[in-house]
Amino acid sequence: MEPLSLVIPTFNEAETIGAVIREIPAAYRFDIIVADGGSTDGTPEIARGAGARVIDAGRGYGRACALGAEAAHPASTAIAFMDGDGADRGDLIAAITRPVLDGTRDLVLASRTRGAREPGAMLWHQVLAGRVAGFGMGALYGVRYSDMCAFRAIGRDALRRLELREMTYGWNIEMQMRAARAGLRILEVPLPYRRRGGGHSKVAGSLRGTLRAGSHIAATFCRVAVSAR
Numbered sequence: 613m614e615p616l617s618l619v620i621p622t623f624n625e626a627e628t629i630g631a632v633i634r635e636i637p638a639a640y641r642f643d644i645i646v647a648d649g650g651s652t653d654g655t656p657e658i659a660r661g662a663g664a665r666v667i668d669a670g671r672g673y674g675r676a677c678a679l680g681a682e683a684a685h686p687a688s689t690a691i692a693f694m695d696g697d698g699a700d701r702g703d704l705i706a707a708i709t710r711p712v713l714d715g716t717r718d719l720v721l722a723s724r725t726r727g728a729r730e731p732g733a734m735l736w737h738q739v740l741a742g743r744v745a746g747f748g749m750g751a752l753y754g755v756r757y758s759d760m761c762a763f764r765a766i767g768r769d770a771l772r773r774l775e776l777r778e779m780t781y782g783w784n785i786e787m788q789m790r791a792a793r794a795g796l797r798i799l800e801v802p803l804p805y806r807r808r809g810g811g812h813s814k815v816a817g818s819l820r821g822t823l824r825a826g827s828h829i830a831a832t833f834c835r836v837a838v839s840a841r
Contacts, residue, residue: 613642616709616765617688619680620696621673623649626658627810628698633662635702640709643688646696647680655696674776674783681771689713692765698809699733700763707801709765718770718796721788722763726802733807741826745785745833752837755792758800760784760829770796781825782832789836 618636622629633644646659647669656666667683669676681691690712694700700722711717725739742759750756762784771787774794778786791798 614639614709614713615642615685615687615689616640616692616713617643617645617681617684617690618692618694618705619645619647619677619684620659620664620694621647621649621669621676621680622651622655622659622696623671624651624653624655625696626651626653626655628808629655629696630658630662631809632694632696632698632700632702633659633664636705637703640692640705643685645680645683647676647683649676672779673781674779674786677783678776678779681768684768688768690765690767691771692763694763699806700761701804701806704803705765707803708763711799712765712767715767716797717799719766719787719791720764720799720801721757721759722761722803722805723759723800724761724803724805725759726800728804730805730807733805741829745829748833748837749785749789749792753789753792755798757788760788761805763803766791778828778832780828780832782828785829786832786836789833793836 644664646664646666648656648666649669649671659666669679677693684691692709708720708722711720724734725742745760746757774790776786
């Protein structure tokens with residue numbers, strides 16, 4: 613098996629988490645960590661039954677990612693992240709992890725906007741947010757991203773060097789900004805993206821969720837942009 617830890621933040625994803633875990637190819641199932649945010653629908657039990665380790669991460673998307681990374685197996689040289697709603701193509705995980713495991717890239721991200729998307733998989737404001745953020749990061753650092761997709765892989769040592777501290781939905785953009793500023797070897801890979809397999813989106817599922825996530829992302833962008841180099 614590949615020396616990879618896969619972190620999946622969850623909060624009430626009982627309808628999808630079992631299928632998400634089972635879709636991961638055998639070679640990439642060395643260490644699957646479900647970082648759960650206090651689910652009440654049986655998500656942790658289903659995840660364990662599917663072969664994952666489950667940790668109690670508390671609330672906050674970035675906190676779940678950070679604690680999941682801290683809990684990674686000592687032998688893992690790379691850490692991947694993906695959502696637990698079934699939208700990311702876990703069967704294609706090699707596309708983002710292989711360059712990191714081979715040592716040719718430090719950070720590889722899936723791009724939903726450059727890949728084929730099922731109808732309704734992304735709302736217009738999600739696509740626009742990725743393009744605006746990508747333009748801003750390109751202007752700041754010369755690295756143009758097309759998306760802020762959760763499906764990504766990064767070298768373990770590289771992640772430590774970035775010293776991420778955002779505990780909210782700003783985690784992804786902070787990683788991308790700090791990676792660009794640090795001169796990491798970055799690659800975006802167009803991958804297909806599905807509609808979520810079940811449950812309710814915490815971000816796009818309501819106006820309140822969208823505004824809350826958007827405010828965290830915008831605040832993180834401003835904080836990292838003005839921080840000392």
